[in-house]
Amino acid sequence: MPSAEQPNLESLKSAGLKSTSPRLKILALFESGPERHMSAEEVYRLLLASGEDVGLATVYRVLTQFQQAGLLERHNFEGGKSVFELNQGKHHDHIVCLQCGHVEEFYDAIIETRQQNIAAELGFGIRDHSLCLYADCTKIQCPHAGNTQRSTATPSA
Amino acid sequence: MPSAEQPNLESLKSAGLKSTSPRLKILALFESGPERHMSAEEVYRLLLASGEDVGLATVYRVLTQFQQAGLLERHNFEGGKSVFELNQGKHHDHIVCLQCGHVEEFYDAIIETRQQNIAAELGFGIRDHSLCLYADCTKIQCPHAGNTQRSTATPSA
């Protein structure tokens, strides 16, 4: 027998979390699911669709635990619901489709540097930051038309 | 008698909104109140505190109407609630205290330019964007300690 290779079990263990069925399934969904960025309800629906029987409350709990453990990142884009993605270590910003909520990623070294400089100029350190560009589905040929989006949601500046 | 000078009445009129007591009071609060950035509930509480009798639903309605009319800007920072500020025409980004939600403003031409470039590089136009830096109260000597902040709120990147 070859030596075991179960990164998910390891991730959970090192996070102090028991290796349970819902947790493994949620982690697997982020690692090999159809979408990198998912809300709690999307995760819930995908699990139900694949025949898994997990409660919505558990999904919320697990997502929050994973976020606190550093396995996932949480984003609060427009639309009123949190979106999660696998924490891959590499920082990046986002561009979100205002029509369907689909997310694309980008990274710009100049902006990152500038943010640090601004923080320094203002005399304090940034704990975190959020940069999100909003665009229309039509412009980015987004393949995810017709999703949910809160009606009154308006981009903040 | 000198010629009338009532910018608020004008603002409402040109927005197609009737000049009512709640609207004038809310507008006045943003123009000369203690805080440039306020949530619906903060507005509501300040009005109650100053003896005005407006309903919370009306505050929400009026804020949304003002935003749609271009009188106010709406921001969706961390903390789960929308924050409004007078639309002064000059675009700026924000730095938000993670402890109490107090907001400071800044503008950086380099970042603005860079965002346009990124949009161009990715091949589509930005409709809007949101840049927000998050810091701790302690670091910015924020005078507004002990306010509300959703416990699970986490900065998005």
Place this chain on the structure above:
DNA sequence: ACGCAAATGATAATCATTCTCATTTGCATT
């Protein structure tokens, strides 16, 4: 196999916000 703390799932509760609807009010017109 045991035992117990941790985890789960169903449901109630909470929070911000919007909707409903009966009553009131601004304002243009007599």
Place this chain on the structure above:
DNA sequence: AATGCAAATGAGAATGATTATCATTTGCGT
């Protein structure tokens, strides 16, 4: 100044996302 009516208001119900509660189940060390 009196009238009329659409627009606005306010109280409370409804909604949507998320969290808390609590009895039952399960992972895992002994």
